[in-house]
Amino acid sequence: QQPVQSPQAVILREGEDAVINCSSSKALYSVHWYRQKHGEAPVFLMILLKGGEQKGHDKISASFNEKKQQSSLYLTASQLSYSGTYFCGTEYNGDKIIFGKGTRLHILP
Amino acid sequence: NAGVTQTPKFRILKIGQSMTLQCTQDMNHNYMYWYRQDPGMGLKLIYYSVGAGITDKGEVPNGYNVSRSTTEDFPLRLELAAPSQTSVYFCASSRGQAPTSPLHFGNGTRLTVT
Numbered sequence: 001q002q003p004v005q006s007p008q009a010v011i012l013r014e015g016e017d018a019v020i021n022c023s024s025s026k027a028l029y030s031v032h033w034y035r036q037k038h039g040e041a042p043v044f045l046m047i048l049l050k051g052g053e054q055k056g057h058d059k060i061s062a063s064f065n066e067k068k069q070q071s072s073l074y075l076t077a078s079q080l081s082y083s084g085t086y087f088c089g090t091e092y093n094g095d096k097i098i099f100g101k102g103t104r105l106h107i108l109p
Numbered sequence: 110n111a112g113v114t115q116t117p118k119f120r121i122l123k124i125g126q127s128m129t130l131q132c133t134q135d136m137n138h139n140y141m142y143w144y145r146q147d148p149g150m151g152l153k154l155i156y157y158s159v160g161a162g163i164t165d166k167g168e169v170p171n172g173y174n175v176s177r178s179t180t181e182d183f184p185l186r187l188e189l190a191a192p193s194q195t196s197v198y199f200c201a202s203s204r205g206q207a208p209t210s211p212l213h214f215g216n217g218t219r220l221t222v223t
Binding site for chain 2: 001002029030032034040041042043044047049087089091094095096097098099100101102
């Protein structure tokens with residue numbers, strides 16, 4: 001039931017783009033995305049609710065393909081502040097949220 | 110608003126001891142959650158609650174107990190602590206209801222069992 005995230009880790013130079021994927025073996029109600037800095041709590045980025053929905057937040061956007069049961073997070077022109085671990089959280093029936101193992105993103109200057 | 114407050118921030122327990130991790134929120138959120146985070150393993154759901162008086166098991170409930178007597182508080186009880194319970198524990202809350210709403214996390218409790 002735990003969603004699968006890929007890749008496990010990414011190293012980029014500032015200004016480069018990244019894509020983080022999240023897939024589920026079960027039909028999804030919604031997908032959440034969070035970012036966690038080292039030693040801190042996860043912080044909410046966005047929620048996607050509908051099949052084919054896309055949302056954006058500054059240069060971070062995401063898509064949700066309900067039919068394929070997967071979501072992707074897009075980080076465009078990455079900044080140093082984007083470094084951290086990104087988690088997708090999947091919701092199957094409107095109550096509990098199950099997280100993937102995370103993708104570690106490291107941005108080099 | 111303080112948001113989600115967890116106490117204590119750090120705790121060291123001896124094997125077999127018991128303790129309660131406190132979590133309180135002042136946002137009048139219906140849903141509350143307990144997660145544990147081990148290195149490289151992401152966030153694992155221990156228990157969750159969709160309202161006062163209602164609790165349900167998550168992915169890894171063994172060795173833990175919870176109660177939800179008020180909307181604000183959702184304590185997590187560890188009975189007979191074991192080294193496998195060494196972890197960082199996060200409490201979270203959300204407004205709940207459809208459509209789904211974001212989780213607000215507390216700052217975590219770092220627990221070591223030796």
